[in-house]
Amino acid sequence: MGKVITGATMSLDGYLAGPDESGFDLLFQWYENGDTEIPTASPDVPPLRLSAASAALVEAEWGDTGALIVGRYLYDMTNAWGGRHPMDVTTVVLTHRRPEDRPDDENFVFVTDGIEAAVAKARELAGDKNVVVNGGQMARQALEAGLLDEVGVDLAPVILGGGKTLFGELGATPVQFEGPTTVVEGTGVTHLRYRVKNQPSTP
Template structure:
């Protein structure tokens, strides 16, 4: 069975987006090299350095399902039903879009984080489940459902915005020492969650 991990690109001061949900310079590392990393979404192109290519391939090729919150899903317009990770998407929402079945036939909508993780694991089989939303990550961590926190830390300070982590239910959460990969325009960190 695969792991349940989260991955977000984050500013040095802890933000995954600006207050208006725009990403600013966060995704520069996706275009900071000359190594192409293929993905099924023809509207997305990755050209990264060698080290980042290894990280990106590991984060996408081993994913059997991806979990997103409704806010991110709406911002990305459901990735046109082709997430760049190449896996089915499970969206946490209390109210799916009315036209969900027609517009996003490979996307599953569920109510609640625990249900989303359970459904994503069933879809993923032996592959990993990746959570790509900050709020969903925080809830999964509080529920003890997260195995690893992955961060692509980029050299920009936002000063304000949407944090990767904010108030954690249950207080401090210790993580193990990270695996570290230095890429161009991003430092990639993978922290196993201490049980």
């Protein structure tokens, strides 16, 4: 069985997005500042152009991923990535209400019974590969439920001054991690990977 992982590109002051969903152009400059092209499966997302070091890491991690978990907000905001997630795996969408005109298929599966059910479904779809949980609310819920094994941070050299954090308003702290187990220096980004050492303490 694979691992359950979350991760995100983050500013130096710890934000995944700036105020009012700003700052993405600064956070994700490393997606297009290299010479190594990585195609995506989404018709709406152009190929990534990464430095050699970043590309080697991303290709390995994408290859080890068997399913994703995202929230309904991201699914709607991206317009479902044009029909297929860029990583080319089935995406489990955790939502209070499934879209009436969208049946489950090889692209998207909708779960309404909470994060535990979403992780269980994603594990079933992933088989021996890893499950990746989107940052923010999904990551917070997975960590609080004791379901996360690893956390990845792609640290971008920018300060956003506010916005959304990786785990949102985490209700149970402290949480400790082991590592970094991986440190990769890309161009305009430092990739850090950690193992969850202990699960959150009940407040």
